[in-house]
Structures are given as structure tokens and as C-alpha cells.
Amino acid sequence: MSLSTTTPAPLTTAELPGPLSRDLMARKQAAVADGVGTTMPVFAARAHGGLVEDVDGNELIDLGSGIAVTTVGASHPAVVEAVQRQVAEFTHTCFMVTPYEPYVRVAERLNALTPGDHDKRTVLFNSGAEAVENAIKIARHATKRSAVVAFDHAYHGRTNLTMALTAKAMPYKAGFGPFAPDVFRAPMSYPFRDGAGVDGPAAARRAIDVIEKQVGAGDLAAVVIEPIQGEGGFIVPAPGFLAALADWCAANGVVFIADEVQSGIARTGRMFAVDHEGVVPDLVVSAKGIAGGLPLSAVTGRAELMNSVHVGGLGGTYGGNPIACAAALAVFDVIEQDGLLQRALDIEQLVRGRLGELQAADPRIGDVRGRGAMLAIELVQPGTTDPDPALTKAVAAYAHSRGVVALTCGTHGNVLRLLPPLTITDEQLHRGLDVLADALAAAR
Template sequence: MTDLSVRADNGVDQHRLLVTELPGPRSRELMARKVAAVAAGVGTTMPVFAARAGGGVVVDVDGNHLIDLGSGIAVTTVGSSAPRVVEAVQRQVAAFTHTCFMVTPYDGYVAVAEALNRLTPGDHEKRTALFNSGAEAVENAVKIARVATGRDAVVVFDHAYHGRTNLTMAMTAKSMPYKHGFGPFAPEVYRAPVSYPFRDHKELDGQLAAARAIEIIEKQVGAANLAAVVIEPIQGEGGFIEPAPGFLPALVEWCRSNGVVFVADEVQTGFARTGDMFACDHEGVVPDLIVTAKGIAGGLPLSAVTGRVELMDAPHVGGLGGTYGGNPLACAAALAAIETIEADGLIERARQVERLMKDRLQRLQADDDRIGDVRGRGAMLAVELVVSGTTNPDPDLTKTLATKAHQAGVIVLTCGTHGNVLRFLPPLAIGDDLLHEALDVLAEILASTR
């Protein structure tokens, strides 16, 4: 174990430390209470209960220090309990916790909208509306596109994940556990093939992959019927699939030529996660509407749709909103999180994380053909695991690696349509030594499974 003798700003020692087996006795007690009180459909990745978190470490109720490579699924990008976020929320909670922006508005909501209008891709005039969750924001983006275009159809992509509401379940590709048994789903949602470099034919570059998708869209939907194309610039739950260069720009060009709204779902990729403020920035893609959530507010629930003024202003007054949308505590947290990203250079930090982790993961790949692919950008990285000597997905190995990592005190997540992708989403507040140690643990586990 590496003991850095470093403490995060909220007093959490920045090292991995196991004082009990995982789960420990207190976590086991709490899990028994969870089973007795919480609906069975609400699962947990790890059977340990958090007590504190800061920097790159989560401390459980038994005193174990776990290296965090999950960030609460890309939420605590600036770190859990980041100092500016804590201070801003404390100030706001002492002032008021809620009035409902649609009843008596407050300046925090407006300030967040101004920040998003400034930060999101493109220098055109924009407007923003705030909501609670990524799924809610995706659904509102579709509403806006439908009103603005007078069309109904929506195109999404293979391996997509957009949420758990009825419409966003229809937009999500994977059945289990997200859709199974919950239908019927919202109509007028169509699916096109995405660019998947690891599994596409080598000659299928981004432009050709876009042409393939567009041909299917034109034949099966028709541009005249299509309100929006909705895509994650790097797919999240579907496997951290980064499309080949040129794929997204070609889709945008086709949408522009056909009056179709191009919606970038940056719920997981936004706010410095990929080494740019937004993943669309990598290829200079300017979406008509951009959906954000997760990393927007340092751990508080907030989401947004930001876009071209003529689209955002298309719905009638009262057509957008919600009781909790743009909650004042979440708005205060968002402004502090954005300040932290900009003041602390977290975009560059994400690039540093990418260099460190990709170098090590690619060296592991060179020695182990079960690592079929290493991909992603910034602090949004993944390895796709396959059966040795093939490209066949190996979900069993993936599950084994994740379970053993959890037992060793490293929080990792899995994803992918076939469940064979190990994903890494460390907070940008994590230290290099913790990243090295977590990768050491992964390397040891990989070696032990041969």
C-alpha cells in the first residue's frame, strides 16, 4: 500500500487502506437494513456503505479507504465535497432551499444559464432551461426539437443509453436491466448504427460509417419526418465507444442540410471529463441542442438543455419547467463546480489522467490479448475485454476483474452492451499515486486470472 500522507481538503486521507474484509461488519448490517427497506429493483455495485469521500478516496462505514475510479458514475468530477462546492451550498442553504423558479425566481438559475450559454460549443445566441436528471433533460430536448420542427421522429444509435423514463428507455439500446418488462415504450424512436472502430471493418472510417447511418435514416425514417438525431459524442453505458473521426461532423452536416435538430447528449461526457469542456469540442462539433447533467453540480442533482435561441424559445410559455428544476442549492453547486474546473485547470488535469492511464493500460494490453481495446479520452477511459485469441466479448472476465478490484479496495464500473467493458471515471481531484496504485491492483488481478 502506498501511503502518501496526503489529506484532501475535507480531511480524507488520500491512500488505499483496508482495515476489514469488504464488506465490513457495519456495511453488512446496513445492507441487511437496505434489503428490508429498499425496493429490490434498486441495485448496488458494491456492498459497502460510504461515510465520507474526498479527493480520490471513498471511506466506508468500517473505516476502509477505497480508491475511487467511478466518481459516482462521472458526477463528482471536481471531487466529492469539493471546497468551493461545499462553501457555496452552505451559503445557499442558509438563505433558502427552495421557492420554485417558476413561482419566485432567483439569480442562481439565471447565472447557471448564463454560464452554460457561454461554455457550450458555438458562439451563436443561446438559451438554457434547467431540470433535475439527465433523462429528464434528454426528454425535454426531444420536446423542444419536436415543437420547433413540427416533426415527430427521433433517431438514436446502437449501444445508446439516454435514461430510464419511458421515452428515454425507448431511446436506450440495452434491454437488461434498463428496459426489460417495462414496455410498451414511446413510439417514433428509430435506431441507426454507430461508428464502433474496434468492431467495424477496418475500411469503415468515420465518413463511411456516417454514410451508412444516414442511408438507413433516409430509408427507414425520412428526413421530412425527423425532428432530431440524438447521440452521445462518446457513448457511456453502451461501452465508452468513441466514434471514428469524421463521424459526428458528417452527421451534423446532414442534419443542417435537412432541417433536423442535432442533439448532443453530454450527460456523461460534459464538464472537462474528456479533456475538453465538452466532448463535442474535440472535433469542433456545434450541436443545435446540448444536454448536460452529472458533472454539472459537483454531486447535486441538476441537468440542463442549452441550445440555439430559435429552438429553445419554440415551446409555449409554461411548456418547460418542473417543481425542482434548477433548485437553488444545485445552482449554487454548479457555479462553484464550474469555477473549480476553470480556476484549477481541470481540463488539462483530465488530459494528464488520460496520458498516465492510457500508457499503463496499453502496456497491459501489449502483454495480454484479452484486452481487446483501450479507448476513451481524458478521464473517461475503458478497456474492452475479449476471449483470448478472439474478439468475442468476455463478460465473465469483466465481472471477475471488477469483483476482485472491489475486494481490493478499488471502485471500478462495468458497462457495454455485452457487459464486457471495464470503465474508469476517476475524479479529477485524484492524485497520480492513487491512479498508479489502482492500476497496479488491476495488473495483479489480470495476472492472477490467466
């Protein structure tokens, strides 16, 4: 069975999960560590655009993009062609041994695409966590300071240092300590929960007050923040919050790091989410959507910071793998040639319209937020702001049973997030949203 790009609905030919997925799940449980969980108990066989087909022949509408990775759609033809071409040339030499042009071209593109017109340099890695950790290495080396500030609700990865930066204990940190030292936490701007009178500048003053009292600018190497928080709940800070933080960092010689792992590479309707606020970070971390499903990440930043590290201090055996670089170059071209920045804004208009209608009729939807194709609803007890993780779990489970890939997030587990590929059709989007509406109705 081949996937259709015009299929208007999930086409479930068997129950979910089907017999082949159930057999594979049994094998998974016997072979894979229990600590590796899965959102849905179905096994993928192939995917294209906004659809995923499982091993039993069920077609699923993809509102998750592999957690914001397949931004240009699963198996985009241009990405497939670029990867096949590179595989035929060579798969690996290690850039630190015998370098190759695709790595340089990716660095050139990121230097041009990231915010600001200053002189920049880029270094490539494999995962978002690895890139975040290296951004902090660079900041510490350049400033000769050690302290780092992250924020409430933050998620930055699963390595020891990035777990220290991450706010949520379960499942990311519980039982894995002790963590890297000299990491401090400041309050985030959270408009839905901050209350009246706490606008962006006020929230920034609150955060800066905590930073100055608990850390002190003289010992602070970097402030690292997601311009739109991902796992923490798709929290969009109030206007002016990021700019005030960046200004304070500049005035105090602190490196301002934008973690754009989930929000970057056209996801929000701009190439990077900080572009919406006119903020120019010192260092930008990108990953996830950068290479169409292949492992690649990057740190891009001011040349004087990036070049402060001694030769050999940055790198890795697989960092900037040539196949992943070829995929990334294809992704950049597809975004530009297919107008996917505008497509992200069109998706926002469509989805916000539908979610707004649901919110007007359902007091359990406390907030609708996000930018571009990075949108979410926060579910609460009616008439309050008390989180309702049980409802969120039930809505997601219903969607999964009807063939819609939907993800949850949030510190309290009460946020349903939507991350569709930018190549998903309007018809597929509407059908996916129809299922979410049915799920909310069924959970009353």
C-alpha cells in the same frame, strides 16, 4: 477517521464488506426495492477528492466518481462552501414562482461554455433523463415533426421515452414496455468492431442510409447521440462521424442533439466531448458532473429552437434548485481556476500509458479507448473480438475486494470503465491501476 488527500493506497482496516456494511445491506434488503442494485456491498460514510471511506473505516480509491458525477472530487471545499452559503439563504422557492439569480447565472455560464458562438438559451432540470426528454420535446415542438433517431449501444435514461432511446434491454428496458413510439435506431461508429475500411465518414453514410430508408428526413425531428457513448461501452466514434451526421441534420432541418450527460463538463479534457470534433450541436444536454454531486441538468441550445416553446411548456418544480445552482457555479469556477481541463488530459496520458502496457502483454485486452478521464478497456476472448463478460466481472470483483471502485459497462458487459475524479492524485491513480493489473493477472 478523517480522509487524507495523500493516502497512496486503499487502507482496508477490515474485510470488505465489513460488519457495519453487512448490517446495513441487510437493512437495505428489508427496506429498499430489490430493483435497486449496488455495484459494491459497502456503505459510504464520507468522501473527499479521489477517496471514499466506508462505515467500517476502509478507504477506497474512487475510479468511478459516482458514475462521472464528482468530477471536481467528492465534497470539494468550494462546492461545500457554496452549498452551505445558499442553504442559509433559502432552499427553494420554485424558479417558476419567484425566480432567483443563481439559475440565471448557471444559464449564462452554459450559454458561454457550450460549443458555438450563436445566440443560446438554457433551461434547467434535475436528471440527465429528464433533460434528454425535454430536448426532444423542444425539437419536436420547433420542427413540428415527431420521429427521433438514436443509435446502437445508446443509453439515454430510465424514463419511458429515454428507455425507448436506450439500446440495451437488460436491465434497463426488460419488462417495462410498451415504450414511446416514433423512435428509430441507426448503426453507431464502433472502430474496434467496424473493421478495416469503415472510417468515420463511411460509418456516417451507413447510418444516414438507414435513417433515410427507415424514417425519412421529412418526418424526423431530431437525431440524439452521445459524442462518447457511456453505458454502451465508452465507444468513441471514428473521426468525421459526428461531423457528417451534424452536416446531414443541418441540410435536412433535423435537430442535432448531443447527449453530454456523462461526457461533458471537463470529463474528456474539453468542456464538452463534441469540442474534440469541432462539432456545434443544435442542443446540448448536460448533467452528472455539472453540480458536484447535487441533482442538476440542463438543455442548452439555439435560441430560435429553445424559444419556440410556449410559456409554461418547459420547467418543473425542482428544476434549477438554488442549492444545485450554487454548487454548479462553484464547479465551473473550480474547473477554470484549478486547470482541470488540462488535468483530465494529464490523467489520460498516465492511464493510457499503464493500460497500453497491460494491453501489450495481455491478448484479452482487445481495445483501450476514451478521452481525458473517460477511459476504458474492452475485454475479449484472446485472439478474437468475442466479448468476455465473465472476465470483466471477475476483474471488477477483485478490484472491489481490494478497495478500488471500478465500474463495468458495454452492451455485452465486457468493458471496464475508468472515471476518476479530476482531483485524484497520481499516486492514488497508480495504486488503483496496480490493483486492476493484479486483477487481470489473478483471472488468468
